Amino acid sequence: MIVNGRARTVAAPDEASLLHVLRGELGLVGTRHGCGSGQCGACFVLLDGEVKAACELTVGQARGRSVTTIEGLGSPERPHPIQAALLEEQAGQCGYCLSGIQIAAAALLARRPDPDEGQVRAALARNLCRCGAHGRIVRAVLRAAKAMRV
Ligand code: FES
Ligand code: FES
Numbered sequence: 539m540i541v542n543g544r545a546r547t548v549a550a551p552d553e554a555s556l557l558h559v560l561r562g563e564l565g566l567v568g569t570r571h572g573c574g575s576g577q578c579g580a581c582f583v584l585l586d587g588e589v590k591a592a593c594e595l596t597v598g599q600a601r602g603r604s605v606t607t608i609e610g611l612g613s614p615e616r617p618h619p620i621q622a623a624l625l626e627e628q629a630g631q632c633g634y635c636l637s638g639i640q641i642a643a644a645a646l647l648a649r650r651p652d653p654d655e656g657q658v659r660a661a662l663a664r665n666l667c668r669c670g671a672h673g674r675i676v677r678a679v680l681r682a683a684k685a686m687r688v
Contacts, residue, residue, distance in 0.1 A: 556593075570637050619686050647683055
């Protein structure tokens with residue numbers, strides 16, 4: 539696989555969970571393990587640019603493909619605009635949902651640079667936040683979109 543722009547070969551068999559390989563074998567623990575059954579969005583990654591639940595993929599399905607995790611989105615030194623905006627809006631409490639939300643938001647902004655609030659809500663519809671921070675998260679995505687346009 540190409541993981542965050544770097545070719546990686548893993549020892550896990552094809553049928554192993556991509557989520558477990560990312561977290562366990564590659565140490566990319568920013569991708570969260572929530573429900574484990576495609577229901578919460580905590581484990582979202584980009585697979586060839588498409589938002590996917592890593593808990594529902596096997597490593598074999600990612601063979602030869604490009605995987606982007608939260609670690610590949612930005613860094614403390616060079617945050618993705620969505621990461622900077624989440625901080626500015628103080629959007630989030632425990633933060634458990636935020637990796638998957640940032641992946642979904644980044645995919646939205648890549649294909650739609652000027653979303654309205656309804657489009658942001660629709661793009662994040664599969665991401666659960668049990669802290670109830672959705673209002674601030676939506677504001678942060680709109681803020682990031684604006685920042686990316688200037
Ligand atoms: S852990 Fe994958 S969708 Fe919840
Ligand atoms: S900030 Fe806690 S689950 Fe979203």
